[in-house]
Amino acid sequence: xxxxxxxxxxxxxxxxxxxxxxxxxxxxxxxxxxxxxxxxxxxxxxxxxxxxxxxxxxxxxxxxxxxxxxxxxxxxxxxxxxxxxxxxxxxxxxxxxxxxxxxxxxxxxxxxxxxxxxxxxxxxxxxxxxxxxxxxxxxxxxxxxxxxxxxxxxxxxxxxxxxxxxxxxxxxxxxxxxxxxxxxxxxxxxxxxxxxxxxxxxxxxxxxxxxxxxxxxxxxxxxxxxxxxxxxxxxxxxxxxxxxxxxxxxxxxxxxxxxxxxxxxxxxxxxxxxxxxxxxxxxxxxxxxxxxxxxxxxxxxxxxxxxxxxxxxxxxxxxxxxxxxxxxxxxxxxxxxxxxxxxxxxxxxxxxxxxxxxxxxxxxxxxxxxxxxxxxxxx
Numbered sequence: 001x002x003x004x005x006x007x008x009x010x011x012x013x014x015x016x017x018x019x020x021x022x023x024x025x026x027x028x029x030x031x032x033x034x035x036x037x038x039x040x041x042x043x044x045x046x047x048x049x050x051x052x053x054x055x056x057x058x059x060x061x062x063x064x065x066x067x068x069x070x071x072x073x074x075x076x077x078x079x080x081x082x083x084x085x086x087x088x089x090x091x092x093x094x095x096x097x098x099x100x101x102x103x104x105x106x107x108x109x110x111x112x113x114x115x116x117x118x119x120x121x122x123x124x125x126x127x128x129x130x131x132x133x134x135x136x137x138x139x140x141x142x143x144x145x146x147x148x149x150x151x152x153x154x155x156x157x158x159x160x161x162x163x164x165x166x167x168x169x170x171x172x173x174x175x176x177x178x179x180x181x182x183x184x185x186x187x188x189x190x191x192x193x194x195x196x197x198x199x200x201x202x203x204x205x206x207x208x209x210x211x212x213x214x215x216x217x218x219x220x221x222x223x224x225x226x227x228x229x230x231x232x233x234x235x236x237x238x239x240x241x242x243x244x245x246x247x248x249x250x251x252x253x254x255x256x257x258x259x260x261x262x263x264x265x266x267x268x269x270x271x272x273x274x275x276x277x278x279x280x281x282x283x284x285x286x287x288x289x290x291x292x293x294x295x296x297x298x299x300x301x302x303x304x305x306x307x308x309x310x311x312x313x314x315x316x317x318x319x320x321x322x323x324x325x326x327x328x329x330x331x332x333x334x335x336x337x338x339x340x341x342x343x344x345x346x347x348x349x350x351x352x353x354x355x356x357x358x359x360x361x362x363x364x365x366x367x368x369x370x371x372x373x374x375x376x377x378x379x
Contacts, residue, residue, distance in 0.1 A: 005120040006129040008173045009113050012076055013133055015167040016109040017140020018147070019079055019102055020048050022163045025148025026156035034092040044092075044099060046337070051103035052110065053333035060111050060326015068119065068180050068322070072112045076171035079105030083164025087157040110329050115322040118314050119180040127259045127311045134307030135252035138245050145242065200316050200373040205327040207370025208309045209335030210362045211272050215302030217339035218282065218359070219245055222295055225352060230288050240292055247296035251303025259311050266374045268308035272367050275301050276360035283355045298359075305367075312374045 023030060023045040031041035043050075063071055082101040089095050113136075117129045144163070151158045219241060226237035255268050278301070281294030309328065317324030346354040 013136030018144045021141040021144035048103040056326040056330035064322040075105045075108035080167030087161035130310040131256035131307040204373035205331040209331035210366030213335035213339035216336040217343040220340040247299040248303030251300040252307040255307035265308040265312035272305035279359040
């Protein structure tokens with residue numbers, strides 16, 4: 001793999017994901033400082049995901065026929081500068097406004113990043129780098145949580161300023177990327193105009209959203225299950241639930257290695273079907289150790305399948321990769337927003353065992369949609 005472009009782009013993805021999670025360790029503190037309810041503080045944290053869920057597809061269409069490096073660097077600068085600016089704000093209204101600027105920068109980074117990998121890399125190196133892109137969000141969120149612990153008494157302002165400065169440094173690194181070329185319609189890259197190609201991208205995006213929904217939802221409801229059914233303390237449940245998502249990074253690394261060894265993305269996506277039986281080990285009154293191992297297994301399979309979707313997308317979308325990544329990111333963001341409330345409602349209506357049935361149905365649907373897209377379009 002040509003390491004320099006891949007490292008720069010992947011570092012940008014991790015930095016953007018740190019901005020996504022930088023407020024999570026400080027929701028209570030920020031709420032008290034600005035007299036916000038816990039719900040409002042939660043929206044401050046998740047606003048980036050909401051904007052991505054609404055804007056990634058049109059942004060992908062906008063950048064699809066443009067050279068990407070300049071927009072990519074500008075998005076990183078906006079994201080980083082807004083983070084530094086946020087550290088000096090004294091009103092919640094301005095903080096929300098700056099968070100919207102960060103959201104726009106984040107959306108552009110997560111669309112353009114994998115699109116740049118497609119334009120700058122070729123063959124198996126491209127598939128490997130795209131699979132590694134799948135670990136950017138979990139790695140960034142984990143680093144944001146770790147930075148929150150290190151910030152300690154310095155508080156949220158130190159964290160957002162530090163993440164902002166880091167992002168500006170990554171923007172400088174991204175400025176050294178080789179220039180990319182604008183795709184040409186004449187060279188046969190406009191295959192979305194062919195019958196069914198647009199539907200293939202939509203199916204892949206829907207499959208991605210459903211697979212990602214399962215992983216995020218299991219992690220979100222896990223602390224409540226551990227405290228309510230396993231009788232763990234809040235700190236014990238939070239610690240365990242905080243460690244489980246690391247397994248998705250291992251899944252992404254495994255996908256990268258498998259793709260580099262010649263595995264087909266469709267086979268890795270199909271492995272997500274195993275999330276259903278593993279969820280039974282999480283939610284059907286098993287010992288805490290089994291719950292932890294099965295939850296980690298769900299997240300590892302989630303990371304494996306998500307990375308395989310990223311690797312498969314160029315073959316599905318052809319030259320319109322930014323459009324494709326915009327669709328995948330937008331539906332994925334909506335899925336992660338809607339998933340935890342869906343799981344919570346099912347548990348309230350029918351108990352924790354219903355989470356297993358929900359996982360089985362959504363995982364099967366996600367794998368079905370994704371495989372239909374991959375098998376139709378991937379060479």
